Amino acid sequence: MERKVNLHLDVRVACGTAGECDMTGMVGLPSLLLHSNGDSMSALSMQINGRAAQVHTEPSALLVEILRGPLAVTGTHIGCDTGQCGACTVLLDGQAVKSCNVLAVQARGKSITTVEGLASPGQTHPLQQAFMDCHGLQCGFCTPGMLMTAACLLSKNPQPSEAQIADALEGNLCRCTGYVNIVAAVKQASVAMAGGQK
Ligand code: FES
Numbered sequence: 792m793e794r795k796v797n798l799h800l801d802v803r804v805a806c807g808t809a810g811e812c813d814m815t816g817m818v819g820l821p822s823l824l825l826h827s828n829g830d831s832m833s834a835l836s837m838q839i840n841g842r843a844a845q846v847h848t849e850p851s852a853l854l855v856e857i858l859r860g861p862l863a864v865t866g867t868h869i870g871c872d873t874g875q876c877g878a879c880t881v882l883l884d885g886q887a888v889k890s891c892n893v894l895a896v897q898a899r900g901k902s903i904t905t906v907e908g909l910a911s912p913g914q915t916h917p918l919q920q921a922f923m924d925c926h927g928l929q930c931g932f933c934t935p936g937m938l939m940t941a942a943c944l945l946s947k948n949p950q951p952s953e954a955q956i957a958d959a960l961e962g963n964l965c966r967c968t969g970y971v972n973i974v975a976a977v978k979q980a981s982v983a984m985a986g987g988q989k
C-alpha cells in the first residue's frame with residue numbers, strides 16, 4: 792500500500808550535506824529546517840544521530856517516512872510496512888522500535904539513532920565488523936534493522952547467550968543469509984565489545 796505524506800522538501804542545510812548512508816555510518820546528518828504551508832502540519836523537533844532536526848509533517852506520518860524522506864536517513868529500510876520484518880528498526884531513546892509502527896509525532900523531543908549513527912564517524916562498529924567477519928549478510932537489506940536490534944540487546948545485556956540473541960532478533964527477518972551467521976556475528980561483537988571495543 793502506497794502512503795502519501797505531504798512533506799515539502801524546502802530544506803535548509805545548517806551544516807554539512809544531506810546525508811547518505813552506508814553500513815559504516817561515516818556520513819553525518821545536517822540539521823534540517825523543513826517548511827510547509829499545510830494547515831494540519833505538526834512541527835517536530837528531535838535528535839537524529841546526535842544532531843538536532845526540525846520537520847513539519849502531517850500527524851499521520853510514520854517515523855520511517857520522515858527518516859527516509861525529508862531527513863534523508865535512508866539506511867533505515869522498509870521491507871513490509873506492516874511491522875513484521877524489522878528492516879526499519881531504529882533506536883528511540885535507546886529502545887529498539889520498528890519505525891513503521893511509530894508515528895513521527897511520537898518521536899517529538901526524542902533521540903533517534905539509525906544505522907548511520909551506530910558507529911562514530913570514520914569508524915566501524917564492532918557489530919558491523921562482526922557481520923562482515925561472520926558473513927552475517929548477503930543482500931544487506933535486513934542488516935540495518937538487525938544491527939539496531941542487536942545494538943539495543945547488547946546495551947542491555949552485554950554478554951547474551953545464543954538463545955538470547957536469537958530471541959532478541961525474533962522480530963527481524965532475513966530472506967537470504969540464514970540466522971546462524973547473524974547470531975554468530977552478534978556473539979562475536981559482544982566478545983569484542985567486552986574487550987573494550989565500542
Ligand atoms: S518495514 Fe517496519 S517492520 Fe517491516
Ligand code: FES
Nearest residue numbers: 929931933965966
Ligand atoms: S541479508 Fe538479505 S535479507 Fe538479510
